[in-house]
Amino acid sequence: GENVEQHPSTLSVQEGDSAVIKCTYSDSASNYFPWYKQELGKGPQLIIDIRSNVGEKKDQRIAVTLNKTAKHFSLHITETQPEDSAVYFCASRGSTLGRLYFGRGTQLTVWP
Amino acid sequence: DAGITQSPRHKVTETGTPVTLRCHQTENHRYMYWYRQDPGHGLRLIHYSYGVKDTDKGEVSDGYSVSRSKTEDFLLTLESATSSQTSVYFCAIGQGSDISYGYTFGSGTRLTVV
Numbered sequence: 001g002e003n004v005e006q007h008p009s010t011l012s013v014q015e016g017d018s019a020v021i022k023c024t025y026s027d028s029a030s031n032y033f034p035w036y037k038q039e040l041g042k043g044p045q046l047i048i049d050i051r052s053n054v055g056e057k058k059d060q061r062i063a064v065t066l067n068k069t070a071k072h073f074s075l076h077i078t079e080t081q082p083e084d085s086a087v088y089f090c091a092s093r094g095s096t097l098g099r100l101y102f103g104r105g106t107q108l109t110v111w112p
Numbered sequence: 113d114a115g116i117t118q119s120p121r122h123k124v125t126e127t128g129t130p131v132t133l134r135c136h137q138t139e140n141h142r143y144m145y146w147y148r149q150d151p152g153h154g155l156r157l158i159h160y161s162y163g164v165k166d167t168d169k170g171e172v173s174d175g176y177s178v179s180r181s182k183t184e185d186f187l188l189t190l191e192s193a194t195s196s197q198t199s200v201y202f203c204a205i206g207q208g209s210d211i212s213y214g215y216t217f218g219s220g221t222r223l224t225v226v
Contacts, residue, residue, distance in 0.1 A: 006154075041220075042220070043217035043218050044217045045217070046214040046215075046216070049214055091214070100206075100214065102154055103154060104154035105155075
């Protein structure tokens with residue numbers, strides 16, 4: 001099956017700085033890459049996604065880039081705010097019944 | 113989360129007892145999933161369902177069973193709870209393999225086995 005690796009596992013940034021989280025995947029047939037944000041005590045929530053026919057997608061301060069050749073994709077958060085503090089998960093949709101395979105998560109802390 | 117409800121939200125149970133967690137959805141989604149979340153391990157798939165009475169194992173299915181007798185309900189049963197099953201359990205729903213949509217997660221059930 002698919003293998004998704006996510007780095008770093010923890011990330012601390014100053015408010016206003018940018019944060020980048022990177023993921024790699026193994027299944028070349030994967031075609032969909034969502035990112036989830038999980039706040040304390042809550043379930044993961046989809047914040048942005050990208051399909052394999054697109055190289056980059058932006059939504060306000062959040063952007064995702066995809067390099068299919070290298071099989072990696074990244075989440076970029078600009079002008080970080082304390083409310084961005086959360087655990088972020090990347091995922092990849094493999095070829096097995098549309099399952100999502102998740103990375104292990106990144107704990108992002110934004111210091112005021 | 114809208115359209116998906118997990119119950120109970122919290123449970124403490126004793127080692128060796130059976131426990132059933134419930135996931136209920138109102139979205140009529142075909143796919144449903146059970147994950148457990150533990151520090152350092154992220155989200156690990158226990159079981160999933162791709163239709164009524166159609167289920168399959170995930171990576172960490174030992175000690176767990178599932179049932180789906182209706183589209184809207186997906187039950188996870190710990191046959192004989194052990195301390196290693198202390199975790200936060202999340203249910204998720206998905207629209208299908210041909211549609212590029214992510215999952216919607218429930219709010220989770222925190223299970224403590226003492």
